[in-house]
Amino acid sequence: QSALTQPASVSGSPGQSITISCTGTSSDVGAYNFVSWYQQHPGKAPKLMIYEVSNRPSGVSNRFSGSKSGNTASLTISGLQAEDEADYYCSSYTSSSTRVFGGGTKLTVL
Amino acid sequence: EVQLLESGGGLVQPGESLRVSCAASGFSFSSYAMSWVRQAPGKGLEWVSTISGSGGSTNYADSVRGRFTISRDNSKNTLYVRLNSLRAEDTAVYYCARPFYHDNSGYYWWGQGTLVTVSS
Numbered sequence: 117q118s119a120l121t122q123p124a125s126v127s128g129s130p131g132q133s134i135t136i137s138c139t140g141t142s143s144d145v146g147a148y149n150f151v152s153w154y155q156q157h158p159g160k161a162p163k164l165m166i167y168e169v170s171n172r173p174s175g176v177s178n179r180f181s182g183s184k185s186g187n188t189a190s191l192t193i194s195g196l197q198a199e200d201e202a203d204y205y206c207s208s209y210t211s212s213s214t215r216v217f218g219g220g221t222k223l224t225v226l
Numbered sequence: 227e228v229q230l231l232e233s234g235g236g237l238v239q240p241g242e243s244l245r246v247s248c249a250a251s252g253f254s255f256s257s258y259a260m261s262w263v264r265q266a267p268g269k270g271l272e273w274v275s276t277i278s279g280s281g282g283s284t285n286y287a288d289s290v291r292g293r294f295t296i297s298r299d300n301s302k303n304t305l306y307v308r309l310n311s312l313r314a315e316d317t318a319v320y321y322c323a324r325p326f327y328h329d330n331s332g333y334y335w336w337g338q339g340t341l342v343t344v345s346s
Contacts, residue, residue, distance in 0.1 A: 117287060117288045117289075148330070152331075154271070154332075154333075156271075161321060161336035161338060161339060162336060164326065164332045164333060166332075167331050167332030167334075168330075168332070173326060173334060203270075205270060205271050207271075207273070207332070209330045213285050214285050214286075215273040215276065216273060217263075217271045217272060217273055
């Protein structure tokens with residue numbers, strides 16, 4: 117059960133777009149469309165931003181979008197805003213009927 | 227309104243045991259698989275365990291299998307995890323989480339977390 121691989125940090129200026137990658141294997145990300153993304157601000161519980169690769173729960177801004185190609189999923193945030201500064205985690209269901217998270221990516225809005 | 231409220235965290239010594247609970251309300255508890263996710267101080271999220279709605283199926287992370295036991299009491303709308311043979315590396319905030327609409331649709335609802343500290 118190795119963690120999914122995410123960049124440790126990404127940054128962007130307000131108004132710009134950034135993309136966070138999440139690389140797994142053919143036993144997790146590549147095998148199922150059960151990839152989800154979470155936003156976590158310091159001291160808070162995680163918030164679901166994207167589920168099933170590309171679906172947004174109601175209330176989540178359409179500036180957030182998800183996609184997948186092969187064993188790599190991606191979260192794109194367009195029109196960066198100061199409030200987007202947070203930690204982001206991807207997660208996937210696995211062929212062992214377990215779940216696995218990525219190591220997390222710290223987004224800094226410059 | 228869906229609410230999840232964890233309790234039972236605290237300071238324990240290495241090798242000791244602890245039971246953490248999660249009281250659920252605002253939804254049909256037995257209709258949903260439930261999970262535990264933990265986060266060590268300053269670290270990332272780690273999936274710990276999931277139990278089916280009926281309680282008949284459970285899954286564990288390799289790091290806790292054989293030491294932790296997930297269970298639920300659907301008559302009390304409560305989720306549990308029994309933490310045995312605790313190690314320093316089990317120190318974390320333990321969250322219970324409910325999926326959005328099916329088992330693998332992502333965790334939409336989270337509790338506030340309960341801190342378990344393992345230290346001598």
